[in-house]
Structure formats: structure tokens, C-alpha cells
Amino acid sequence: MWGLPACVGAALGFYLADRGTPWLPSMLALLLILGALSLLAIASGRALQGRAFRRTPEGRVVRRRVLVATGLAFAAGFGRLVLIWVEQPSPLTELSRDDFDETFILDSKNYSELDAGLEHYLVLLEARPELFAADALLGPDDERLVLDAWEAIYAYSFALDQIRVFYEDWYRFDPSRAQRSQHLRSFLLTFAAELALYEKATRVVTLLGNNRNVVKYLDGQHTERGLGESSFSNFRQELQGARDATRVIAGKQYLRWLEQAMKGRAEARAIGYAWLWDRVERHLILIEGFGVLAAGTKTIGSDAELLKRGFRRAWYPAQKGVAEWMGDTRVRRINWYLINEQMQAELVEHLEPGDILLSRKNWYVSNVGLPGFWPHAVLYIGDPEQFTAYFDDPGVRAWVREHSGEDIDLPTYLSHRWPSRWLRFGFRDHGQPYRVIEAISEGVVFNTMAHASGDYLAALRPRLSKKAKAQAIVDAFSMLDRPYDFDFDFATDNALVCTELVWRAYRPAADKHGLDLRLVELAGRPTLPANELAKQFVAEHANPNAQLEFVYFIDAVEHQQAAVVSDEAAFLLTPGRTKWDYRKQ
Numbered sequence: 001m002w003g004l005p006a007c008v009g010a011a012l013g014f015y016l017a018d019r020g021t022p023w024l025p026s027m028l029a030l031l032l033i034l035g036a037l038s039l040l041a042i043a044s045g046r047a048l049q050g051r052a053f054r055r056t057p058e059g060r061v062v063r064r065r066v067l068v069a070t071g072l073a074f075a076a077g078f079g080r081l082v083l084i085w086v087e088q089p090s091p092l093t094e095l096s097r098d099d100f101d102e103t104f105i106l107d108s109k110n111y112s113e114l115d116a117g118l119e120h121y122l123v124l125l126e127a128r129p130e131l132f133a134a135d136a137l138l139g140p141d142d143e144r145l146v147l148d149a150w151e152a153i154y155a156y157s158f159a160l161d162q163i164r165v166f167y168e169d170w171y172r173f174d175p176s177r178a179q180r181s182q183h184l185r186s187f188l189l190t191f192a193a194e195l196a197l198y199e200k201a202t203r204v205v206t207l208l209g210n211n212r213n214v215v216k217y218l219d220g221q222h223t224e225r226g227l228g229e230s231s232f233s234n235f236r237q238e239l240q241g242a243r244d245a246t247r248v249i250a251g252k253q254y255l256r257w258l259e260q261a262m263k264g265r266a267e268a269r270a271i272g273y274a275w276l277w278d279r280v281e282r283h284l285i286l287i288e289g290f291g292v293l294a295a296g297t298k299t300i301g302s303d304a305e306l307l308k309r310g311f312r313r314a315w316y317p318a319q320k321g322v323a324e325w326m327g328d329t330r331v332r333r334i335n336w337y338l339i340n341e342q343m344q345a346e347l348v349e350h351l352e353p354g355d356i357l358l359s360r361k362n363w364y365v366s367n368v369g370l371p372g373f374w375p376h377a378v379l380y381i382g383d384p385e386q387f388t389a390y391f392d393d394p395g396v397r398a399w400v401r402e403h404s405g406e407d408i409d410l411p412t413y414l415s416h417r418w419p420s421r422w423l424r425f426g427f428r429d430h431g432q433p434y435r436v437i438e439a440i441s442e443g444v445v446f447n448t449m450a451h452a453s454g455d456y457l458a459a460l461r462p463r464l465s466k467k468a469k470a471q472a473i474v475d476a477f478s479m480l481d482r483p484y485d486f487d488f489d490f491a492t493d494n495a496l497v498c499t500e501l502v503w504r505a506y507r508p509a510a511d512k513h514g515l516d517l518r519l520v521e522l523a524g525r526p527t528l529p530a531n532e533l534a535k536q537f538v539a540e541h542a543n544p545n546a547q548l549e550f551v552y553f554i555d556a557v558e559h560q561q562a563a564v565v566s567d568e569a570a571f572l573l574t575p576g577r578t579k580w581d582y583r584k585q
Contacts, residue, residue, distance in 0.1 A: 090169040092186065104185055107163050108276060111193055113441070114160045115279075116486060118200045121149045121156070124523055125207060132211045141524075143217060146208075148523040150218050151225045151371065153204060154235065155579070157197060164193035175262060181271055184264055188276045191251040195283035198248055201239035202290050208232065225371075226578045252284055337361060338455040338556045338563035346565075347457065348435070348449060350552050353390045354469030355380040355461050356502055357436065358530055361454035362558055371522070372531025373577035376438075377499045378452045379476050380459070383433035384426050387411065395467040410470055414477055421480050437476045439498045443483045444476075455563060458571050459551035460537055462506065468513040472505040479504065488527050490519060499528040515547050534575040541572060 095103060124145075125131075131142055138146060170186030173179040208214050218232035258264030268277040339347075357378040381387055391410040400406075400413045408416075415422040425434055425446055434446035462469065485495035493504060508514035518536065519526040540546035553574075555566040 090172060092166060092169045093172050097182075100182055104189065107166070108185075108189055108273070111160065111163055111189060111196070112279075114156050114163070115196045115200075117156045118153060118160070118196065120487065121152045121523065122200060122203055122207075125149050125204070129207075132207055132214060134210060135212050137213055138217065144521070145524040146214060147218070147222065147225065148371075150208075150232070151222075151227065152523065153200070154227060154231060157201070157235070157239070160193050160197055164190050164197065166190075167193075180262070180267065184258065184262075184267055185271070185273060185276075187254070187258070188268065188273065188280060191255065192276060192280050192283065194244075194247060194251060195280060195287065197239055198244055199283050199286050201235070202287070205236045205240055209236070248284075248287060255280065337453065338558075338561060339453040339457060339554055340563070341450070343554060343563060343565070344449045344453055347453070347459070347552055347554065351380050351382070351459055352461065353380065353382040353387050354464070354466075354472060355459050355551060356533065356548070357452060358458040358460070358534060359452055359454045360456040362556070370529050370531075370579070372529055372534075373574050373579060374456075374458075374530040374534050375579070376454075377502045377530040377533060378436045378438040378447075379473070379502055379505060380436050381473055381476070383435050384411070386435075391466060391470050393466045393470075395465060396470045399467050399470065410474075414474070418477055418480070421477060437473075437480065437501065439482075439484055439496045439501045441484050444480050444496055444501060446480070453554075455556045455558075456574075457552075457554045458534070458574070459553075460533070460548040461551050462515055463547055463549055464506075464513055464515070471512050472514065476501060476505040488522075488525070490526050490528065497527075499530050499533065502533075503528050531575055534571075538572050538575055 092100075128142075128145075130136070131138060131146065167186045167190035170183055170190055173183035173186060175183045208218070215232055218227075219230045221227070221229045222231070255264070265274070265277055268274050357380050358374045359376045359378060360374055361376075382390060388409070388411050396410055397407075400408060400410055404413050404416075406413075411422070427434065427446075429448050429451075432448040432450055435449050436447050436452045438445065438447055438452060440447075462472075464472075479493070479496060479501060482493075483495045485492075485497045485500065487495075488497050489495075490500055490503070493500075496504070503517050503519075506515040506517065508516070517528060517533065519528050520532055521527075522529065537546075537548050537550075540548070550568040550571065553566045553568065553571040554563050555570055556563045
């Protein structure tokens, strides 16, 4: 009786699996439809045969088998409606496989950097426990340190939450063979972001919450920092509620189910993301130390429902608007920027070696944790041809002769002193010449204008001689290949951040005219955010002794996905924009 249906079902199953048909929702939807039709056919057949009812002393009643078949048919129909909801596209599931892979690589890297940024500022605060003794009053310097750290923690948390939100539709990917990799990676990343937020929030709330005066201070309105009223209290409520603890427990249960039923750990290792699984478990160990996971256990069914029930946290209006945009795949631009090749070519015609560039890439992790609109600074050196022509100068040649003891030009001097670096300078990246030196997460490197320009760019020119600019570029060459300084420590030069490269290259010395780029104190240490370079230009503007002059400015209108050449008057206003200002209006 069951032989033929079983054979047909097996053959159909193998055929669909061979064609890559996913189990969820396609295969399950087909089974639900077939099941509902079969059950309705059973009920209808009984009715046509006159066997749908039976007589009892109370009268005719529907037979139990017909009731069960009809009820199951309606249940299958309801299940199909649920699957229709699951099948609705989301920004995550709308990505093609290649776009998903590229986006995931970037976002998993961003998660690591954001988590490290939160850890950095937490360690900074934890090193000053005396500030958070019961109701101690903060002095002016301590207030600035705490507010600097709080602004960074809030910004890092916001950016990390956007990663969590973007990947929380992981359950829409089929966990069977067809989409298992996307299902697993999406779950691991959204859960890792959730755990990082919960772990760091627990530590910061426990530390700062000891001092009611600190809480009052942080809850005050700090508009210039992009922090609204009650920022600390809202942060505590949003990241430390029972809902968050429940999601942590639910995620842990689902992680164990993935490991046992789907061989998830082995799958993560096979696709190169064992490190992400390990990070999740490390977060869980730390959170277990808080006593959260001892709250009880739940079934897989209820846990999965809790994880699927997405939510967005209540951020302040400036960040909230950005969050809504970051969830849209159209503006999560991966490896392409608003300043196109034609605009880059026009820009290069106005630049000279030694120019200082300020750049900004929207939706980029480097924007987070740094104050102000401009997050990045770059030293322009031109391509080898422009470099050689520009520094074919008697003053530069005399300095090289004095410095080297040989009558040679600057390119020859550099090729003798750093042969491998000069050779690399002549290489090309995707057909484009190297034109800048910059410090990025990979370290101090040569780069192309395509990489350096991004979405917004301003060019400022030091009012210095060619000799002074040559000396600055020689110093920059000496710093190539050093690692990026994730501690933003200007006291040492073994690792560098972007502005530190510019600052050290142009720092005055004996027989070297340079720029007096003033450092500011941020989170208790001297540093130079790129936005401060723009502020210093504004402060010195129209002063005959100004150190920098305006060269070029490319602005952007994000909602039009367009960059436009603008003027000096517009650039003068940019240091006052917030880091969340994406010119959407």
C-alpha cells in the first residue's frame, strides 16, 4: 500500500535535492501544500462516499477521521502562510551569494574591530576605579576623560548593533545543504555581536553605575557629542534588559543544537570561520561569569522563536536615521564609493606632492569611535612621474646632496636608501598608480586614489617650500610598513594612526621647517583626530600666517548616491558636522 508513494516521494526528493532546492522554505512549502491537498481529498472522498458522518443517539456527527483530516489540512495551510512570511525578502536575503560573501567578510572584520574598540575604552575606564567610587565628584579633566570614553563606547555599541540587526534574519536561510553556510555564518555573526554588546554593556554599567554623579553627568544632554538626554540610562535599559538576557540564553541553546544536529563547529572550521565560533564561546564564558546563563533552560522551539523575533533598539534621532539607512542594501556599498574615476582624475590635476588629504567613507568602521565628521588623513605624494618632476628643484637637490654626500635627485636617494619600497612605489594596483601614503588597519602603506578618496575628500596644501615637503615625504617613507596603532598612542612611533603619520612627517626639527599641528587630549591622552586638522584650518583661515591653504573639496549627498565638487566656504562648515551627518536631506 505504501510502497509506490514511498518510491515516488524518494525519487522526487532526490530530484529536487539534486537541483539544489532548499528544504526551507521551498521543500517544506511543497510538502505542506501536498499534505493539505491530500488531507482535503481524504475528507472530500469520505463526504462523497457518504461516510463523513455517523449516526448517534444524539443525531448525525462528523466522523473523527474527517475532523482530524480537515483540521490537519487547515494547519498545513496556516503553516504555508507562515512560510510565505518567512520567504519575504530582507536586505540580508536579497544579497546574491557573491555579494553575501563579500559583505560578510567586511562585516566580520568590522565586528572584530568594533569589539576591540569597546574593549580598549573599557580597559581605559577600568584602570581608574577611583573615579567610580560611591558618589565621588569628578574634576574637569576626569569629566572630559569619562565623556570621551562614553562617547566612543556609545558609538561603537551603535555600530555593532547595526551588524546584529542586519544579520538577524539568519533563520530565513535554509539550514540544509543549499544555504547552510549562509545560515550558519549569519547566525554566528549576529549572535557574536549580541554577546559582545551584552558583555561590554554589563561591564560598563556595573562600573559607571556605582557612582550616581557619573550617571547624572552622562545622562545630561551633550549635543556636541551626538548624545541626547539620558544616554546612559537608555543604554542600560536597552542593552541590559531581561529581553537581552533571554536572547543570550536562546542563542546558546541554538548554538548547541547547531553543533550537535548540524555539525556546525566542523562546518565553521571548513569554511574558515572557526575563529568566529570561538569568539562566540569566549563571550559566553565571560557572560556566564555574570550569572546570566544560570537563569534556566528553554526548549529549542521557544528559543528559536525568541531569536527570530527581531527588534531594533531605541537610539537617538541622529543615529536612528543612520541605522535605518544601514539596513538598506542599496546604501551598504561594498568596495565602491561616491567619488568616481573621473572625479579622481580631475582632483589629481589640482594636487601636488606633500598635500594633506582628509577623506571620509560612509558606512565605514573607521568613522566610529573618532570624534567629528572627518575620520581619516592621507599624505599625497603623486605617482612616480609627478613625484620626480615636482621635486626636480635646486633646493631639494642641494638638501639631498648635503644629506647623502652624493649629487643625486630625490627619487635616486629614496631608491638607494629604501630600494624595495621605491620599487613598490612604481607598482600599480588594478592598473592604477600609487599616489598616497596612509596608515590604515593593514599598517602604513602606499595606496591609490581610488582607495584613498572614498565619498568625501578635501585637499589642503602646506605653505612650505619644496625642500620641507621633500623632507616630510622622506620621513613618511621611513615609516612605511609599520603596523597600525589601535591604541592611538602618539607617544610612540612603532605603530601609527593616519593622522600620526601626517603629524610626524611634518613635525618641525633641526634644519626642517614643518607644521605646528596641535594635539588635543582625548580619553586622557594626546592625539590628533582628522577633524581637528580641519578645525585648525578653519581657525587659521584668512590669517596671513595660516599654515595650510585650501585646494579642493568634494562633498557628497548620500541619498542621491552622488559626489559633487564644492568650494572652500562649504568645506569650512564640515568640521561642525557630526559623524552621523550623511547629508540625507
